[in-house]
Amino acid sequence: MARYAMVIDTTKCVGCMDCVVACKTENNVPEGFNRDWITYETIGKFPTLHMEIRSERCNHCDNPPCVYTCPTGASHISDIGGIVLVDYQKCIGCKACIAACPYDARFVHPDGYVSKCTFCEHRIVQGLDPACVASCPTHCMYFGDLEDPNSEVKKLLNSRKYRVLNPETGTKPQIYYLI
Amino acid sequence: MNEVVITRHNNLIDPTLSIWGWEIPVYLFLGGLVGGMMLISGYFILTGRTKNTLCSCYRIPIIGIFAISLGMFLLFLDLEHKLYVWNLYLNFMWKSPMSWGAWILIIIYPILLLNITLRLPENVGIKLPKLNEISLKIQRNPFITKLIGALSMVFGGLLGAYTAILLSNFSARPAWNSPMLWTLFITSGLSSAAALVHLVGKDPEERHLLAKADNGFLIAEIIIIILMIIGFVSSSQVHIDAARLILSGPFAASFWVFVVFIGIIIPFIIQIFSVNNKIPHTNIAPIMVLFGGLILRFIVVYAGQYSQWPRNVFINF
Ligand code: SF4
Ligand code: SF4
Numbered sequence: 001m002a003r004y005a006m007v008i009d010t011t012k013c014v015g016c017m018d019c020v021v022a023c024k025t026e027n028n029v030p031e032g033f034n035r036d037w038i039t040y041e042t043i044g045k046f047p048t049l050h051m052e053i054r055s056e057r058c059n060h061c062d063n064p065p066c067v068y069t070c071p072t073g074a075s076h077i078s079d080i081g082g083i084v085l086v087d088y089q090k091c092i093g094c095k096a097c098i099a100a101c102p103y104d105a106r107f108v109h110p111d112g113y114v115s116k117c118t119f120c121e122h123r124i125v126q127g128l129d130p131a132c133v134a135s136c137p138t139h140c141m142y143f144g145d146l147e148d149p150n151s152e153v154k155k156l157l158n159s160r161k162y163r164v165l166n167p168e169t170g171t172k173p174q175i176y177y178l179i
Numbered sequence: 180m181n182e183v184v185i186t187r188h189n190n191l192i193d194p195t196l197s198i199w200g201w202e203i204p205v206y207l208f209l210g211g212l213v214g215g216m217m218l219i220s221g222y223f224i225l226t227g228r229t230k231n232t233l234c235s236c237y238r239i240p241i242i243g244i245f246a247i248s249l250g251m252f253l254l255f256l257d258l259e260h261k262l263y264v265w266n267l268y269l270n271f272m273w274k275s276p277m278s279w280g281a282w283i284l285i286i287i288y289p290i291l292l293l294n295i296t297l298r299l300p301e302n303v304g305i306k307l308p309k310l311n312e313i314s315l316k317i318q319r320n321p322f323i324t325k326l327i328g329a330l331s332m333v334f335g336g337l338l339g340a341y342t343a344i345l346l347s348n349f350s351a352r353p354a355w356n357s358p359m360l361w362t363l364f365i366t367s368g369l370s371s372a373a374a375l376v377h378l379v380g381k382d383p384e385e386r387h388l389l390a391k392a393d394n395g396f397l398i399a400e401i402i403i404i405i406l407m408i409i410g411f412v413s414s415s416q417v418h419i420d421a422a423r424l425i426l427s428g429p430f431a432a433s434f435w436v437f438v439v440f441i442g443i444i445i446p447f448i449i450q451i452f453s454v455n456n457k458i459p460h461t462n463i464a465p466i467m468v469l470f471g472g473l474i475l476r477f478i479v480v481y482a483g484q485y486s487q488w489p490r491n492v493f494i495n496f
Contacts, residue, residue: 034187039186041491043181069275069277071267072270096277099199100348102350
């Protein structure tokens, strides 16, 4: 079975937020809410500063606490490449999954159900990249199947140094950041 | 310097989680209270106190049904997608404490109703003679009586524990993520229940006994709080930060003043005097215990939402 993942090159990201706008447009994300966002992190002491800019979203974790905690099965691991999705018809809006996600990747949609990044499921079933990946002007984002040894994402992870966010939480996130 | 700027600003999520308002702490308090009341009622039934017509084991389930119904209503109020609530009962998700809780809440009702039939309130017995007959049969059958007591204790304990396991299961929120939280909630539920039954109880001997028991629960509560704090401060940085929330952070003043002093220490001192017959039993001590139990739930729910894993990845840079 495929295992979809995203690889993001932090050395190329300029924080232009095109991915954010593309997601909001593609997925009709309501005003005031975000499925993806930019994090700017600065460390050091002037003038020796180090900065990283990352595009963040749901990590489509391999060990997703949001799915385990969901009392109705609305949050589930999909057959499409193991991505984590929410079935809006089953969601009661109890918000347990929001509390369970260490990345705060979910939010309550104004219509009452919980929403988050879907890796643009509707696009990937057609063989397209998620909107954020397709729109990135620096081409710093890659999407693909980690089970395929010839996929670009697999090759990048084999050849470059990378990290994931908060690995100590044990969620096995599937967004990889090249450093 | 390690500065993190995030462009996201989702309602109820940023800058800190605020998904659960007053409804959830009040519901958790009522759940713990009813759990504690069922434990006490079950204990009274199993120890043969049913012979005493003033036994509070006859009043507890009536109060319990109202309290748990109010709690469930609050839970419903908190849901964001209310019309889909029936989805809770289409599945049993064994990994989800909330699913366990939903089913426990449903099982609690028949147990409380069975407990009520142990001795029907007089007017109900007259109006429903058939039910009265069943009630008399149950009273005459010591096995069924004991079974009701045992079920009451088991499910009361489960209800009290689940309200905490629900929270401690969220490892994403370090302030909730303590294996001791369920013991704290059960003890606090027992102490609130003892206080409430003390308030409404009719038998002076039983009220005296409950004041004594409550003192034991209050001591246990203090010990558990100390052990929990030790557990947090001797753990990882996120847990140390979580302990700081109640040691010196934004929740410290309300925790020590309302939960520890007003909710535990002062009522403990008052009840020490009353159980030793130095002063008459007063209602003030149990009211303080109930108040402390309620504020404890508020602080735990809010502090947990406040605590989070660090957003920075350069910690070891
Ligand atoms: S990032 Fe959060 S919402 Fe996404 S799968 Fe992981 S735990 Fe669930
Ligand atoms: S809010 Fe919806 S998706 Fe999240 S845990 Fe509750 S029912 Fe599941």
